[in-house]
Amino acid sequence: MKIHTTPAPDKARPVLLLAADVSKDTLHLFSRFESGLHQVVAQDVVANRTEAVERALRQAAALAVTHGLHGVRVICEASGGYERTLLAVARRAGHQTALVSSEQVGQLTKAESLDTGKTDRKDARVIHLAGEMGKTQRYRDLPEPYVLLRHLTAFHDDEVRATSAIRTRLQATLRDLFPDYDRPIAFTFSKTGRVLLREGLLCPHRLAKLGQTRLLAMLRRRVPGVKTITGKRLVDAAVASVRSAPPDPIAAVLSDRLAVLVAELEMHEGHAEALKVQIETLGDSLKAHGALPPIDEAVSGITLFNLARLVGQTGPLADFASKRQLLRYAGMNLRERESGQYRGQTRLSKKGRPMLRKVLGQAVFPVLRGDRLLGVRYAERRERMVEQKARVAAMRKLLVAVWGAHRSADAFDPARVHVCQSQYAVAA
Known part of the structure; x- marks a missing residue:
């Protein structure tokens, strides 16, 4: 038999355990503790707003003092950010805070009353039970640089996903406008491809009318080193596409749409690059303070x-x-x-x-x-x-x-x- 010994939890200084079932607009609060020969049960429903939360926590602190308890410990589930007001107010007031796993609450719900029913009042009782059993997780109040990095990372991810979606729409529009366009994706979004997109020259009607000589002259002013074969392939594909491309009015609408998509693409790429610079600047700051691993x-x-x-x-x-x-x-x-x-x-x-x-x-x-x-x-x-x-x-x-x-x-x-x-x- 393997014997493993761990420190027993300190019960010499009991606290008032205040469980909260959190939703967007309300908090269902529940607390239960023994005082002398009696069991005290406290319940309330308050608005999920700063003033209402402050008032409820002051009442809980007064209740703890009345019954000789050493402070208040607030526990709740992570609820998509709706719990942040409660936890921030509790930490500011000097109370302990903790989280419970939604999965554990779901499992304990059946055990608490031997039925599968679910209500906000019942969830508050189950969260309190999880707290009594010690099934809680530490709520991490992160220093400001880490919170900033999390926000910047989420924003950068949004910009990258927006960029990817725009690229997909742009290629679909290009297929409709230019049926015989056969250049790879890497070319479409290269410097040369972007010049063509900005100038509206990936329209087969305009490209065929422009011709190879003038196309290459224009491109080489913007992107030095463009190969002759590139201009020839583009013009040949445009001449072939004219016969199956949409008529001029529709082609004009599609060309305008391409210009809009290119502008949106470059806007989101610029935002992503600016966010990347901010993230790297914060990383340098953390490294200077020894908070970032010294990895070369x-x-x-x-x-x-x-x-x-x-x-x-x-x-x-x-x-x-x-x-x-x-x-x-x-x-x-x-x-x-x-x-x-x-x-x-x-x-x-x-x-x-x-x-x-x-x-x-x-x-x-x-x-x-x-x-x-x-x-x-x-x-x-x-x-x-x-x-x-x-x-x-x-x-x-x-x-x-x-x-x-x-x-x-x-x-x-x-x-x-x-x-x-x-x-x-x-x-x-």
Whole structure:
């Protein structure tokens, strides 16, 4: 029999546990505790507004003092941001705060009253039960730079997705306007392709009328070094398309639409680039204060942009006592299913921050090349497992490597990534 001893929870200073079921407009509050020979139950429904929350918390604090309890602990579910007012007011008033998992609340709902019914009042009682059982998660009140990085990362992601959607619409419009256009996507969005789009010259009627000589002269003034064969292929495709392209009135409308889409595309690209600069500036600031792992891009292949976004999503890496905690926070921990002789597939739990996993997936690609940090190990894994599993293993390894580099605070050494601490010590 294996015996494992952990410190018992401190019950010498009981607090008033205040559970809240949070919605957009209201908070259903519930608290239950013993006072002498009696059990006290307090319930209320208040507006999810700052003044109403402050008033409810003052009443809870007064109730705690009346019954000899040492403060108030506020717990609730993460509710898509609607819980932020409650938690911010509670922290400002000096109360303890914690979160409970929505999944745990869903499971406890059945056990609490042995039925599958769901109401806001019942949810508040179940959240309180989860708090009594100690099934809570720490609410992290992140320092300002990390909050800024999270906002900037989300905004940058919005701009990238908008850019991708516009590119798709632009290519669809171009197919309608220019049936025989056969240039690759890379050319369409290159410097030459963008000049053609801005000038409205990817209309076959205009391009055929302009001719090869004048087209090349115009392009070479804007983009030096354009090849003659490029102009010839464009004009030949335009001449062929004139016979099947839409008539002039429709072509004019499609050409105007292309101009609008190009303007939108460049606007979103400019916003994305400006956000990238802000993220890198914050990353430099964090690195100067020792909050960013000392990882050299030339050695690791991890850019400052990706590293700053990654640390913005994790928050201060010093908050994680072990790599397991960090992997669980990211939802990158492995979930096993077994019972008796049954052995299910091992999968990722995906219970953590989705944006952290997304940024991690983007950050891992540059380091999977053969000469980069995880290139050799990734190639070995690809020989014995499918690409997706190999990439997930690389994502886990990268996240742990970033945490380890921060914890070590020494100069980044790629040799330490693939060996345990004892092996590295022997080699050293």
